[in-house]
Amino acid sequence: MSIRVISFDLDGTLVDHNFADSVWHEGMAELYARRYNLDLNEAKEKLLSLYQEVGENSLLWYDLGYWFKRLDLPGSPRDLLERFRNRVNVFPEVHEVLKSLKKNSAFKLVLFSNAAREFMEIELKEGKLEGYFSLTISCVSDWGRVKDESAYKKLCSLLGIPAKEILHVGDNELFDFLYPKAVGIKTILVDRQNGRVGAVKNLKELLEILY
Numbered sequence: 001m002s003i004r005v006i007s008f009d010l011d012g013t014l015v016d017h018n019f020a021d022s023v024w025h026e027g028m029a030e031l032y033a034r035r036y037n038l039d040l041n042e043a044k045e046k047l048l049s050l051y052q053e054v055g056e057n058s059l060l061w062y063d064l065g066y067w068f069k070r071l072d073l074p075g076s077p078r079d080l081l082e083r084f085r086n087r088v089n090v091f092p093e094v095h096e097v098l099k100s101l102k103k104n105s106a107f108k109l110v111l112f113s114n115a116a117r118e119f120m121e122i123e124l125k126e127g128k129l130e131g132y133f134s135l136t137i138s139c140v141s142d143w144g145r146v147k148d149e150s151a152y153k154k155l156c157s158l159l160g161i162p163a164k165e166i167l168h169v170g171d172n173e174l175f176d177f178l179y180p181k182a183v184g185i186k187t188i189l190v191d192r193q194n195g196r197v198g199a200v201k202n203l204k205e206l207l208e209i210l211y
Contacts, residue, residue, distance in 0.1 A: 003106075003107065003167045004165040005108045006101060007155065007167065007169065008109065008133075009170030009171060009172065009175070009176050012170070012172065012190070013169060014127070016089045016091060018087045018089050019122070019126075020115070020119060022084040024047075024051070025047070026084075031074060031075060032046070035072065035074060059144065059146065062115070062146075063116065064077040064080070064081070065077050085122050088122065090127040090128075090129065097207055099132075101210075102131075110134060110155075111124075111137065112168065114140055114146055117142065124136070152179055152180045163183050164184055166185045167187070168185050168186070169187075170187075170189070170190060171189070188200055190203070
């Protein structure tokens with residue numbers, strides 16, 4: 001592989017979904033239930049339905065402030081995020097792999113995620129991941145778009161290198177595999193649970209591929 005930049009997704013790739021899920025499905029449900037005097041399970045079901053109506057291709061899906069306003073919830077997005085910051089969990093092999101890649105001067109490491117900036121900052125800090133990346137981009141917060149083909153083209157332009165010299169690593173088949181692949185970026189799909197053919201189960205397998 002003639003790779004100069006390795007781009008990583010965040011949630012599901014470097015950290016598990018516990019923090020984000022706690023915010024969106026636990027904390028938000030509790031606030032929603034309290035605001036409208038609902039049973040917690042009923043609140044969770046209604047919230048999930050509302051989220052799905054918007055869909056992950058919409059910027060609103062990722063905008064916690066939007067949901068607070070739309071649902072007229074008490075408190076603030078910041079308070080909710082702070083409440084669950086201790087639930088950020090980095091996958092066991094991540095630091096070892098990133099340290100190895102960081103030491104290799106042939107690679108520049110960037111973080112390229114759909115996570116909103118306020119989520120990303122907490123996950124990077126709590127996960128002690130801040131020092132590995134020369135560039136961190138929240139597509140939805142920094143560029144006002146989801147991580148689609150146009151976003152990957154913009155990434156190539158920003159880095160000033162052709163798509164074939166970028167390797168993107170992530171766990172979402174659409175955002176981290178199909179979209180980057182469509183613009184010529186090399187891709188590695190991470191599938192930690194199902195072991196899909198062609199995917200890696202953890203990032204240690206990434207080192208085996210690169211070295």
